[in-house]
Amino acid sequence: MDDVAKAIIAVDGAKVSFGAVKALDGVTLRVMPGECVGLVGHNGAGKSTIVSVINGGLTPHDGTVTSDGERQERYGINAARDRGVRCVFQELSLCPNLSIVENTRLVHRALGGFGWRSRAAEIIEKSLDAVFPGHGIDSGLTVGDLSIAERQMVEIALAFSDAGTPARLVILDEPTSSLDASLARQMLDHVRRFIAGGGSVIFISHILHEILETCDRIVVMKDGRVVAERPAQGFDHHGLVEAMGSVAKAETRQRPVREQSAAHAILSHQASGLPFTARTGEIIGLAGLAGHGQTELLLALHAARSGNWLPQRNPLVTFVAGDRRLNGVFELWSILRNFSIASLGDMSSRGLVLEAGEKAKGAAWKERIEIRTPNMDNRILSLSGGNQQKVLFARALATRAPVVLMDDPMRGVDVGTKQEVYAIIRDEAARGRTFIWYSTEMEEVCLCDRVYVFREGRITAELVGHAVNETNIISASFEGTA
Amino acid sequence: MNTLVRQFGKPWVWSWLAAFIVWFLTILVTGGAGTLGLSQAAFTFAAFSVIVGIGQMFVITLGPGNIDLSVPATMTLAGTVALKLMNVENGMILPGLLLAVFIGLGVGLCNYTLIKALRIPPIIATLSMSFIVQSGAIWTNRGLRIKPPSVLADFTTSSTLGVPNVAIVAFLISILAWILLEKTIYGRWISAIGQSMPAARMAGIPVDGTRFVTYLFCAVLASISGYLLACFSGGAALNMGAEYLLMSIAVVVIGGTAVAGGDSNVPGIWGASLFMFLVVSMLNTYGLGAGIRLIMTGLIIISVIMLAGGRRGMR
Incomplete structure (x- = not known):
């Protein structure tokens, strides 16, 4: 297989399951140098899971990972980083209590030694300037003080930054979700420059026109499988939506x-x-x-x-949070409890929660907005991000x-x-x-x-x-x- | 919630298991002699830890940083002042209890005022409050040891159908706490606040009101416990609350309540309180010296926490 020999990363027949849920059901994906691969699909289609396999966070239960023609037996996060695989996560992953420079040091392990601060500052500022010209972010700031859009910008710049091992494959998991149009434009332009320079990108987004205009090849996933794979010219907006199975x-x-x-x-x-x-x-x-x-x-x-x-x-008033990890979900609780917390007053008598009423109301809303879970008693974190968001929606709408x-x-x-x-x-x-x-x-x-x-x-x-x-x-x- | 608990194992099982093992090891040595006495004593002394521990558990459930260190001083003040008011007269029992509850409400109010109005972290606010309260106890007591009214002294030291009366009181309070925690909106609220205060606020929960009530509840339980303890031990002493500082926190942790907040349970408090008493009596039975006994107590507590904590980590 000539393709596999050239690919930066090739995943063959990967299967991953969490309990009874098959997150990946035999996925084969290759990323060539100088290529931007678009990855689309519904929430829970397995996009984030395949990303975890590629960046070394998850070992598939079945199937192989090959990099530059070498079969990877002991593939992990560090092995992936050494091969130049970088990831921008959907859930922002910077440490909020550290400064931007310190976060840079955390990511680049080679930055140790005397005077690392100034070197780290140089690296991150150079990258920020390259991706978002005129960004106006001071690299000495603490990440917690940044707005969510600025945090996302830093994270993107960090993925493209170079401290010894240059980035060869950058995975962007919904990078534009917190960015406004002009910042998203700047980032997409940078992606094209990066591709032109021989780098590769896996780009995940729900904003289809971004995918269509940026990617060379588009892979559509559904229920843990690849259901369509074509050059980007082979798709239009309508065709893409159809391939995802959205009615x-x-x-x-x-x-x-x-x-x-x-x-x-x-x-x-x-x-x-x-x-x-x-x-x-x-x-x-x-x-x-x-x-x-x-x-x-x-x-x-x-x-x-x-x-x-x-x-x-x-x-x-009632509130639907956007930053669901900060002010949305209660992580220790079940889906049902997360749903009912804002409207408990209507499901109780004299301060006692009526559990039958709570269950019935939960079931009705599960039906109405189609929360994809076998059981509302499952923990909220067992849901994919989009479904967690639906629960927060139901929570707000169920109030009076x-x-x-x-x-x-x-x-x-x-x-x-x-x-x-x-x-x-x-x-x-x-x-x-x-x-x-x-x-x-x-x-x-x-x-x-x-x-x-x-x-x-x-x-x-x-x-x-x-x-x-x-x-x-x-x-x-x-x-x-x- | 039921399936949740079944799925991950009940965290309170461990404290009961530990208590039972220690109890068994003790009666093994005595050859079964004094089993009833040991059990009764265990339930009697555990009752005081249970009442204080439940209050502390509610506060700890509120999330990281929430703790009430004024518990021992509140117990002492409630005990001394109530006994002084009752002045060995049986007719004054109820006013004495009301005064104790009132003292608890006052301490809780001051605690939360310090935390909220002056933005002092709970650990410092309640600790400084405890100095004020303890000084108040010293000032009212002046070294006198007033005896409790005879009816109350009899009640706290005797048993009904073999069960110590104080254990019955603690059991009733536990049921109330369990209902509050598992069945009421208030219970949901404190658990939600413990998991994420910003999320709780955005979900429309009256965060400050809920926390305030919880600090009041904790202080009131401490003063009720102090009132009972003073009557049980035949008079209030200025150091009577001292051991309950560590005890109230230890029983919460050993009982399987999450120190990070949001997840707590009542049965675990009982298992842990029995365990804490039984460990000491086991080591006494084995005839070990005081130094060894303290070291052993520490080691045993650490190993129980590690065991219980290890299970929870696997979630």
Whole structure:
């Protein structure tokens, strides 16, 4: 096999199972030098698992890993790093208590010895400048002080950085999920430059046009198998969605413009810039570049309307977290308990939780938003990321709160699930619920009835009805930057 | 939750197993003589640790950094002040108990005020509070040892159907705690806060209210335990709470409650409390010197924690 001899990494017939779940069911994947391979599929299709096999984090129960024509018997994370395999994880993996420079040192084991700080600073700054020109991130900052987008940028730059062993294969697992359009553009351009220089990339994303325009070859996975593999020219947006087996329509239909200005105002907030008001039954989008104050507004709205001391019988607001590991899931608990925590008041009498009612409500929501699990008593961490996010959604929607705050909740959720959730949101809004929705994806912002555009912590523009479109939002986001 | 527990093994089994082994080793030496006496004594002394330990467990469940070190001082103050008020009169038993509970509420309130208003970490806030409370106890006591009312002294030292009365009280409190923890919204809330405070806040849980109530609950249980202990031992002494500082934390940890918070259980507290008493009596029975006894106690506790901890690590 000539192919295998040349491939940077070749995985043949890999099988991995976790208990009864077959995460990989005989996957064969080859990555050639100078090639960008796109990997797409639903949540739980096995994308993250094959990535773990390639970066040495998991040993397949069956099948082989070959690198540069040599069969790898004792393949592990260090062996993979020595071969120039780098990974940007879906769940951010930097140590938040350390500075960027110190994180660089952790990743590059060769950086030891006297004066490592200045060498590490040089390496990471060079890489940041190369990937994100004009990034404005100081490498002495502690990672915990960075916004989620900046953390993601550092992590990407770290993967491409070179300290002795140059990167040959970089795995990008949903790298753009926290980045806004312009940063994502910069990163994709860098990927193309890296490929042109003979490097290889495995690129995983739910944003299909990124995959289509960046990759040379696209591999579609479903239920732990490769179901389609073609050069990128062989796919179009529609074909890709079809190959993933999604029944939902790829193109979001232009929503009917709903006139809401007469509706009753339910929530208002005086932030800096334009005043913020929300009316009953409205879907309000918070747009603008990532990290320009949208999350802060959501947190302020939540803090102002929820009690820290007394339980509230009828809360006004409920929150869907975007950073689910930080302020979303309760890791020790089952799916059911994670779901029910926000609406326990409705499933109890005199402070005692009625377990039958809790179970019934959990089963109903499992059905309604299709949480893929055999049993709601399984631990929450047994679910894939997208399904965990669905549980958080169900948690919020199951409350009686008339206002739902959403902090970029679709991060890392597959196309089919997104369409299901959009439908639920529209349905709930029609019944009089208000949604305040921060999203980094233009497509989602365009679903909203009204959009506030943020710029440097201020609301700088308000778009209503037909004015809500990509051009207007982008021009409002960049306005005033001279 | 049931399947969860079944799947991963019940963490409290280990403390009961350890308690049983130690009990068995002890009666092996005595040849069965005094088995009933040993068991009764174990339940009597365990009862005090159980009551204090349950309060501490609720606080530890709140997550990393949450601990109440004012427990021993609260016990002493509640014991001394209540005995002084009752002044050996049987008619004053109920006012005495109410005063003890009131002292607990006061200490809990001050603890959480320090933690919240002055943003002092719980370990320092409760420790400094304990100095104030202990000084209060010294000031009211002035070295006098007042006897408890006769009815109360009889009640705490006798048994009903072979079961020590204090153990019955502790058992009733345990049932209440178990219901609170497993069946109520409040129990869910403290477990959620222990796993992730930001997530709990975003889920709409009244975080400060819940933590406040938990610190109150812990201090009230400590003062009830102090009240009973003072009556049991025939009068309050200024050092009577001292051993319960380590004890209250040890029984929580040995009982299989997660030190990192969010996961706790009531039965384990009983197993651990019995174990802690039985270890000492076993080593006494073997006739070992005081020094060896302390070293052995330490080693045995460490090995039980390692055993239980090892099991939990496999999750």
